[in-house]
């Protein structure tokens with residue numbers, strides 16, 4: 001199957017991203033959610049700032065899932081949240097940016113109570129080539145940044161845009177799980193992922209990194225690596241998945257992979273996760 005342009009496919013995918021039509025993405029979002037939230041809370045302690053005072057960039061924002069975590073979930077759990085006005089959202093797909101914009105419509109009671117009325121800043125561009133202001137962010141989140149081709153350049157770009165003591169949080173699909181899903185179930189190359197939109201199949205390039213490989217990328221760009229590990233089922237939190245499918249908390253594809261892997265569901269390495277620090 002031919003590989004398609006990432007931007008074109010995400011423009012098409014946007015309307016159904018984060019719905020039941022793409023259960024594996026929803027599952028990944030659930031698995032990474034608490035790890036990203038914990039890293040941001042830890043960063044507040046390191047910097048002596050509140051969540052409201054953090055300047056945050058999300059690279060490849062997608063449908064704005066990290067905003068849901070860092071704003072709504074955070075507020076519910078800790079009575080503080082990252083401010084929309086301090087968020088910058090970058091994505092190559094204008095349609096994904098539009099979906100992210102709709103996540104918290106302005107003017108709702110929620111925003112009136114907790115926000116200063118300013119929506120996040122959005123930038124449409126390639127994370128590798130977009131020039132970002134130097135030393136502007138306390139946190140950069142790159143969740144599921146597996147489609148970005150020139151990873152060393154991306155890491156250098158992020159390093160420059162972080163303030164001293166800034167933090168880079170990343171996740172990628174884990175190679176062990178992806179090998180089974182891509183090669184054994186779908187019969188596609190391991191460095192591609194497959195989406196079905198309106199009954200048509202599309203393949204786009206997608207990296208499957210191991211934690212050790214992320215560590216090398218981080219170090220080469222100048223980061224000190226503070227966390228580097230595989231995220232498994234119980235690292236996650238997915239009430240939405242349980243709500244829709246109380247019989248099992250998996251995407252059907254991950255469920256099939258789990259049967260082939262012959263390991264307990266709780267032992268499947270789902271994502272590779274790492275946190276890098278730009279030390280002073």
Ligand SMILES: C[S@@+](CC[C@H](N)C(=O)[O-])C[C@H]1O[C@@H](n2cnc3c(N)ncnc32)[C@H](O)[C@@H]1O
Nearest residue numbers: 010060061062091092093096126127143144147
């Ligand atoms: C798998 S989604 C992840 C979205 C979100 N971070 C999440 O965790 O759900 C990847 C996103 O990265 C965007 N993307 C892909 N290549 C990119 C690039 N080179 N620069 C910026 N964004 C890119 C896609 O448009 C898509 O929205």
